[in-house]
Amino acid sequence: MKIFTAEQIRSWDQFTIVHEPVSSVQLMERAAGAVAGWISEYCKNHKKLAVFCGNGNNGGDGLAVARMLYLKGFDVDVFVDDPKGKFSDDAAVNLKRLRDISGISVRKFNTSEDYSFDDKTIIVDALLGTGLSRPLGGDYRLLVEQLNKKENIRLSIDIPSGLPADGQHDDDDFVAVEADYTLSFQCWKRSFLHPETGKYTGKVVVLDIGLSREYSGSEGTDYFVADDHLAGSVFRPRKEFSHKGNHGKAVIIGGSYGKLGAAVLATQSALKTGAGLTFTIAPACGYEILQSTCPEAMFIEGGKQFITGFEADEISTYGIGPGLGTDPETEKCLLHFLKKYSRPLILDADALNTVAKKTENVKLIPENSIITPHPKEFERLFGPTKDSFERLALARKKAKELNIYIVLKDHHTQIITPEVAVYYNITGNAGLAKGGSGDILTGILTSLAAQGYSPEQACVLGVWLHGRAADLAAEKHSKESMLPSDVIDELGAVFKELNKWAAVSL
Template sequence: MKIFTAEQIRSWDQFTISHEPIASIQLMERASLTAANWISEHSKTHRKAAVLCGSGNNGGDGLAIARMLYQKGFDVDVFVNDIKREFSEDAAVNLKRLRGISGISVRNFNQVEQYSFDDKTIIIDALFGTGLSRPLADEYKELVEWINKKDNPKIAIDIPSGLSADGLLDGDSMVLKANYTLSFQCWKKSLLHPETGKYTGKVIVLDIGLSENYNETTETDYFAIDDSFAGSLFNPRNDFAHKGNYGKAVIVGGSYGKIGAAVLATKSVLKTGAGLTFTLAPQCGYEILQATCPEAMFIEGGNRSIKCFDIDKESTVGVGPGLGTQEETKKGLLTFLKDYQSPLVLDADALNIISEDQKNLQLIPKRSIITPHPKEFERLFGKTENSFKRLELAREKAKELNIYIVLKDHHTQVVIPEGNVYYNLTGNAGLAKGGSGDILTGILTSLLAQGYSEKNTCILGVWLHGKAADFASEKHSKESMLPTDVIDELGNVFIELNRKKEINL
């Protein structure tokens, strides 16, 4: 799924109006009906709605939604800044339609504090849409601040008021904190970053029938990894294949007290389908790895930590889980990187060792995949003001070093050397536990060994990781799910992928 800027979204609306053809007021009606239907279907116990409407087209959507909810049996009240205020052309039409309905009251914002927000009332935010370019001020800021204190469920139409579609607004911005955001047609960047996404609640993308031709022909650097996209990259198993067809993967990791990380990564390699799996670890982890991962072969790399990186050059390598940063390990890793030319996966302590000297970045083999969390990224490339700036720096570094950067976050971003960014939509807060990153390293190493391109390895890998975590959270909860539960669910994800491939043949 493509992610467009606010300007591109406006152009998408206009293109649809011109080429369908359809009048702008009819397109607003279509979008509003889609939103009203979703609200009605999901509001079984809340049948009263307070709709906050601005004077622009987002407010026009809100006015139309209010009318439609009333027709569906909701008790509806509408709040606007000033009935005499100049509204956009389409919003004015919907305000006029609303006035013809005696059962809907239209009030001013200054009456909101006297309104009875009982436990059956939902609040619908249609104050500002994607075109907002400056922080909320005056009565809008005061209104949103007051509404945020209410416990009632809040639904934002297209985007929570106070947010820009494209990133952070300058200065301090008051933002309506929604429980749900009904985003029209596509994701927006600000719904996917932690500083802004914290206001969206659960995001629901509603198809409102904008032009598919515009979507296909308009270029963007930003994409969302949804189930359909990830599924299109998956290659089912060939019935006549043998283990040699699915690669030789080597996990390099583990040190005294951190063998568990190597176990998690190794199990992930196996469960993701590599043909042959090896673990290069210190001798102190031999019995643990052989007992927990009997399908993998053991390569001794040292006693209590790894000092010898003796790896077959035909292997695909994932380095870092539980590696440690002992001097002998540092020396061994850097020597290995000087001689190894094939793309590999680098994570955790491998990145920490590299980050100790900026010259080490040049040792990363071209087309390799690195998987830093925010702190590891900072050590490697420097501190940034926010996640938007961090992403732009990652784009620069991916191009400069010709590498793939997997920026781990709530919506993990895959940054490729060509500059494109892919936001992952799977995963949940249950992954915020030690060991989750080791699993991702194993998944990526396995896919790369099986012959997936570096780009497709990253995109499919982060989706697989998140999807398995979603399955695990459904069974165990986000609080109680373990990294091993995520590994156990990889099989169910592959069952789903194979079933969908069979259906689409």
């Protein structure tokens, strides 16, 4: 799914109006119908709504939603700044339609202080949409602060009021509605996908309101969502007459005394992701552990207590870093390897920490390689940034400069290509915030790359696969109790889903 800017979304609306054709107020009706349909389906235990509407088109959406839900049997009260004030043309049409129905009260914002918000009341935010270009101030800020203090469910239409669509305000003290749900139209907004701003959205639900497919197909963007559809389009089902030689040779290089679990997790996930042959290069102290926990993988000794040397071949795909440690001999061995090795590989964890010790080391990373830093590792590699937006901008610059793929781990992990395209992953959950989760991802990426997926395909499918398995693990065990090994156990279920989707699309 493409991610468009607020300006592109306005153009998308206008293109649809001209080319469908459909009037702007009819398009508003369509959007409101999608919102009202979702609320009536999923909010059956809450029959009372307090709908806060601004004077613009987002407010017009809210006015139309209020009318529709009242006719569906909801108890609805509407709040506006001034019922006699100036509204946008389409909002004014919907205000008139609302007034033509008896039973819906239209109140001023300032009366909300004395309004009875019982525990069955949902607050619907339709104050301000994607056109907002500055932080909230004045009465709107005070109203939003007041609504945020309520314990009621808050539901925002299209975007939480006060939140910019394309980034974040320069003012760190900005205020936005803290939504429990955001019912957004047609596509994700970038601000939903970064921690500084995404925390305001709650659960995001993207509603299809029938905007022009011609526009979305031809309009360019560098930003995408790695969703189920994209992952399914990348996945290649296993051919019936294939053999192990058709599915590549994955080699995990990692482990040191006390950190062998990381190498085990990476190896197990590489095996579960389907590599034809899987090897683990680890120190001798891990021999019994790896052979007993990963009997399907072959062990190659690379040292005694930590790795001090290994040889490379030209037919293997290497994933280096899980539990590697930073012993001077290990670091020397790794840097020597990078100086003579030129094929793409996957670098994570202590491999990245070793590279980060000298600025010039980043140039040793082979072109088209995949690196998977978390924010602190990224900072060690490329320097500090003030927030995730600036970090992403720097990652795009470095991916292009070094001709590598950067998997920037976060709540919505970002995949950055050398062409500076960005894919935001939307699978996964906070249960992955545990040691070992990154080691699993390294194994998955190494396995997919070994099987012949391009670096971009391996990143998109691998990160999605990792997150989707984590979502299934959380359903079974909870985010708190799920373990990285539980995520590995769910990889098979995810591949079943992918194969089912592939069969349906034939």
